[in-house]
Amino acid sequence: MVNLADWEWSELRFDYYKTDCNIRYSFAPDTGWSDMQLTEDETLPVPLAAACLHYGSSLFEGLKAFRGVDGKVRIFRLEDTVQRLQASAARLCLPIPPREMIVEGCCEVVRRNLRHLPPYGTGAAMYLRPLEIGTSTSFGVKPSEEALFVVFCSPVGPYFKGGIRPIDVAIDCEQDRVAARGTGDVKIGANYAASLLPYRHARELGCASVLFLDPLEHRYLDECVAANFFAIRDGKYITPKSTTILPSITNRTLQTLAEELGIEVEVRPIPVEEIASFEECGCCGTGAIIAPIGNIVDMRNGKRYHYTDSVGSTSFALYQRLLDIQYGVAEDVHGWNTIVE
Ligand SMILES: Cc1ncc(COP(=O)(O)O)c(C=O)c1O
Structure with a gap:
């Protein structure tokens, strides 16, 4: 050891x-x-x-x-x-x-x-x-x-060594993560087991994760293997409303912080066609807080949508604000922290 x-x-x-x-x-x-x-x-x-x-x-x-x-x-x-x-x-x-x-x-x-x-x-x-x-x-x-x-x-250690870096994600890697009325909204081992094969397909394409579509119609964005999805457009923070995604605590936190920064929050079904119009987008979760998405590769038509080579300004502002609260640099006005000692 x-x-x-x-x-x-x-x-x-x-x-x-x-x-x-x-x-x-x-x-x-x-x-x-x-x-x-x-x-x-x-x-x-x-x-x-x-x-x-x-x-x-x-x-x-x-x-x-x-x-x-x-x-x-x-x-x-x-x-x-x-x-x-x-x-x-x-x-x-x-x-x-x-x-x-x-x-x-x-x-x-x-x-x-x-x-x-x-x-x-x-x-x-x-x-x-x-x-x-x-x-x-x-x-x-x-x-x-x-x-x-x-x-x-x-x-x-920090999720991204040497600073926050964008990742690529792939849409539609043949399998769904969960069933339409299954267990997507809870954090159970079985969901992750089912993600492994599409995850492997995404890795073979050079992508870091899968961006799953809703399992019923495959028309709306759902979430990634171990993170929720969000996008920034027209000054809004947009994130999927779906019964088949895990309710991410980081996502909920970012929504609150976005509103405090004067950014409107939209939680709604996001048709997959909208990926062409995002200014920034990213994955969010406890591990990385935010992993900016550099490219989305759509496996259904081979198209590649490019967003950033670094991190968008709104994503970075939210990321920094959240870190400041976690490390006690900014005041914890929402009572999110439990002081252990
Ligand atoms: C499938 C999935 N979605 C979303 C998240 C992000 O959730 P949280 O922000 O609570 O870590 C995770 C990570 O835990 C996850 O595994």
């Missing part, structure tokens, strides 16, 4: 590094949720016939903790993450982890791994990964009554 305390923080990639400990809670119908268990072990004891290994009873979340300019440690939008995690558990018929337990797990995993929390000014942060799996054993397809809830963390 690499001793991260000795690491050059600036060398960190956006990747997994083992830390000192992680946190677990188990659920059984008779006893409910266990007390918090702390462990150094980075493996899980999972029965061979567990539901998570066969029937996709698996969900997760991703959020970040930051060492601020004032030395305080903040977790960004923890309460929103709690709600989304609970919605995912409900959709998978898994035991729903109580709010207090999720909050305790996230705060405690940061406190116990403080020496791995990157200092302010390095551009790095600590990524938290809560997850829940169904552990009941059965050959029948049915909801898992037992579960394991885990929170682990890893220091992560």
